Amino acid sequence: MSSSIPMTREGYQRLQEELKRRVRVDRPKVVQDIAEARAHGDLSENAEYDAAKERQGFVEGRIKELNDKIARAQVINPAELDTDKVVFGAKVTLFDVDSGTEVTYQIVGEDEADLKDGKISVTSPVGKALIGHRLDDEVRIKVPSGLKVYEVIDIKYE
Known part of the structure; x- marks a missing residue:
């Protein structure tokens, strides 16, 4: 069972827009490119055909990935959260x-x-370290350059 993916409404809408573009624009174009390349004859030495098939593989893979992410999306509206x-x-x-x-x-x-x-x-070192802290907390975060010390001075949910 695959787990849910937290995202903001804005992030969810961006994924949906990309999926729409991939299905309505990219997929038909790559099918057309393959048909044109096929019309040029011998497929064994046809670089255009190979490139179009490769693009088709990428487009179809991305469509599958987007469908999966959208299906597992857990849209979170920060404005509705009631926490300090x-x-x-x-x-x-x-x-x-x-x-x-x-x-x-x-x-x-x-x-x-x-x-x-x-x-x-939320899975980055800084993101993980900040989760659960409150206003005025001191947060120590190990980053590649050493140890960073931050004080939480404001938390907003918009």
């Missing part, structure tokens, strides 16, 4: 004790993580 702890979906503002700077992360599912956008995976 850091949980999935929370936007957490941290004070870096060493550098004196602040950083804000939203804890999201693996497929939604994007550090440039301030979104970290």
